[in-house]
Amino acid sequence: MASGTISTILGSAAALPARAVEPVWKWLQKRVGVKRLPWVFLTPNMLSVLCFSLLPVFINIYYSLTGSDNLYLQDRPYVGSENYATLLACQNYLDPATCSRDLFWRALGNLLMFVPLQVIFMMAVALLTAIALNGKIRARGFFRGVFFFPVMLSPVVVALTWQWILQRNGILNGILGFFGFERYTWLADSHWAFFWAIFVTVWAHSGFFMIILLAGLQSIPRDVYEAAKMDRASPWRVFYRITVPLLKPVLLVVFILAVIRSVQTFDEIYVLTGGGPGSATMLLVQYIYETGFATQPRNYGLAAAASLMLGAALLVFTLVQMKLSGGKK
Incomplete structure (x- = not known):
């Protein structure tokens, strides 16, 4: 009996805020109408998107069309497409040394190598891990x-941890030294630095994609696998005939x-290698940061x-993806 009374009191207390604002909602409903009332609830969110997402994009566009190192917009002279022309000015696009902004093209070249390798390894590790943990x-x-x-x-903690592991007196060299191998400065070699940049980012983020793939695997009906088992299908045949098509x-x-x-990778590589040695691991986001701020x-x-x-390239990529996925439906 006492518990029922307490529940009633708590329920009444919880309803007080709703009753307090009820006159306001009634007044709004009379003023704007029932059909327009949803826009009242959407307005705060739309204003936040406008202020913190769309407005910075327009300001960024204005910055790209102006020059000088002045921060305030009114102090920046209009230069049109000069900044874009400067970035694209090259005698030979395959040789960054012939470009007016060679670091931009080196960062772009690194990005074009980094993205395919990282995405392939990321998806492979995430998929294999998800399949193993689904069993x-x-x-x-x-x-x-x-x-x-x-x-x-x-990301900073991840990069500092792996930097500690990979340094000359780190754990990795300690293990190799125990087995008789010489110590090596992993992050001072351009090829190894690029490898470890991919490895660390895959290690740091594959778990997120593993969870998504694991959810997809659990949505596949078990009856399909049971039927394949009755047909004595091999694990490899089950994988590419059942799992992959249903998981597409x-x-x-x-x-x-x-x-x-x-x-968009920046944090881990910037802390791990600083874009070095030289510009071996510098990606486009780091170039943007250093050009504009450092x-x-x-x-x-x-x-x-x-x-x-960079944003335009990602937008085109997203639109192509939407077109392809829409066509498959």
Whole structure:
């Protein structure tokens, strides 16, 4: 009896805020009408999108069309497409040394190598991990948490941890030295630095895509696998005849998310290698950051132009993906 009274009191207390604003909603409903009332609820969200998403894009476009190192818009002279022309000025696009902004083209070249390799390894690791953790294994929940744990870490923490492991007196060289191998400065070699940049980013983010693929695997009806088992289909045949076709929509989503995430990679590589040695691991986002904020004089217009070109490439890629996925439906 006492518990029922307490529940009634708590329910009445919870309803007080709704009753307090009820006159306001009635007044709004009379003023704007029932059909227009949803726009009242959408207005705060639309204003936040306008202020924090669309407005910065328009400001960035204006910066890309202006020059000088002045920060305030009124102090920046209009230069038109000069920043874009500067970025694209090259005698030979296959040789960054012949370009007026060679670091831009080196960063772009690194990005064109980094994205395919990272996405392929990311999807392969995520898919294999998801398939393994979808099976009947001991401590399955524990291992799912272990593989997802790196996703929850800060990118800076991830990069500093692996930098500590890979340094000359780090754990990796300590293990190699125990087996009689010589110590090696992994991050001072351009090829190894690029390899570790891919490895660390895959290690840090594959758990996120593993969870998505695991959800997709669990949505596949078990009856299909049981029928394949009755037909004595081999595991490989089950994989490419059943799992992959039924998982295609999820794989497409993972692919798009992985590509966008890969193109925007900055934190881990910047902390791990600083874009070096030289410019061996510098990607486009790092070039934009250093051009606009880290170097003197700060060239906001050039950084804005580079960022818009990157954004346009991602937009085209997304539209192509939407077209292809729409055609498949």
